[in-house]
Amino acid sequence: MASILIAYASMSGNTEEIADHIMSVFEDYEHSVTLDEMEELEPQDLLNYDAVLLGSYTWGDGDLPYEVEEFYEEMEELDLAGLPAASFGSGDTSYPKFCEAVNLFENRLQDCGARIVQEGFKIEMALNVKEDYERCTAFARTFLDNMNSPNRIAT
Template sequence: MKILLTYTSLTGRNEEIAKHLADYLKDKGADLDLEQIVDTDAFGLSDYDAVIVETYTYHDGEVPDEAQDFYEDLADVDLKRTKFAVLGSSSKTHLHFGRAVDYFTMQLNSSNGEQVADSVKIDRDPDEDDYKRVEALGDYILKSLK
């Protein structure tokens, strides 16, 4: 089963989380591709059995500029029930904490994807509990592929 983990990161925080999740999934035997959203072709997502999108939220609830094309392309993609999950780090100091995570979740659902894990939002730098939630998201992805 082939999994794609695509991410965007401004400060390096989301990149760190993505690499942690990628290592976790690979240790569990997953065949995983890790790439930045700016390099991801939304029209190729249905080639994967599962897709994980990780994003930060820009300013007060916006999808990051470098993820905008990918996000908009999702509106024209049929994921054909491709399993997916979304996560990301944001800051609770913002009025719309983690809203880009919500936007991607809605867009992937609208694109006929099958959400297999609750979205995970992390306040700034992840702590041990956050990493446990990230790993649980990974476990849900793996269970859905069995």
């Protein structure tokens, strides 16, 4: 059983819903999951887990939400040395930089030395139809598969 942190930012609930769904999949596999709003955490908290997922919606013109800017900046100091990690989030394809916050967190995790085990999960607005939930379930399951396979390279 792994101890996994899912930290997220969500203004209108879409990213939170993704976080909830990922958590439910992890719990089906009997992992211990901590779900928290990113703005309530310090970057150092990431060091207390066997794996981390960071989720965020995108704001402005491909920007991070204001409430997680500090967390993102302070991550620069962090050494995550091989920690299995991935990012996820909700966005809107009518904006030129769709789900850019997912890319920003993925890159920041990588810069901190985390092992990105899975390409970021991006969803148009909310989990709506069955296929959205299935994609999200597949993302969570693949994360678990890759988490314990050090040689697996993120696609």
